[in-house]
Amino acid sequence: MNETPPNSQELNALMALANLQKQVKNGASNFYWIAALSVINSLGAVFDLGVNFVVGLGVTQVVDAISMGIGEGIPDYNAIIRTFGVVLSIGISALFAIFGNFAAKGHRWAFITGMVFYTLDGFLLLAFQDWFGFGFHLFLLWGIFGGFQALKKLQSFLPKGIDPAFPSDIG
Secondary structure (H helix, E strand, O other): OOOOOOOOOHHHHHHHHHHHHHOOOOOOHHHHHHHHHHHHHHHHHHHHOOOOOOOOOOOHHHHHHHHHHHHHHHHHHHHHHHHHHHHHHHHHHHHHHHHHHHHHHHHHHHHHHHHHHHHHHHHHHHHHHOHHHHHHHHHHHHHHHHHHHHHHHHHHHHOOOOOOOOOOOOO
């Protein structure tokens, strides 16, 4: 094994690629935060825990409020209706976890679709005049967009025809 050690230019290029991969993972991890905190918000609403994270989804808050309102109007089915609302909210949140999973693996569509849905969710918060929640949406969108930009740079280094997805054990 007579391998030549990489020169400083090669090491710098490898470090740049590793940094881009880390930025992609960091951007994608925002989807996991959105999903997890939305589930916590939904469970907090159902169990009246007084917990509400601004990073969570507005649409799950609307689903929770509607299911609790309908449940109070139909006391005999309150538990079933609230459970259905929580399951629906968890399903919506899981969609964002799926975006995070595919974005972390280097799939551009996951970044784009997730950003579009999160932007629409931000507009929902604007409709309810939740300025603080909207501000956090913008902050997280900026982080997600940073991951997307890093992915585009990373993919520009790859030869044509190479799968842009990269192993999950990186960074």
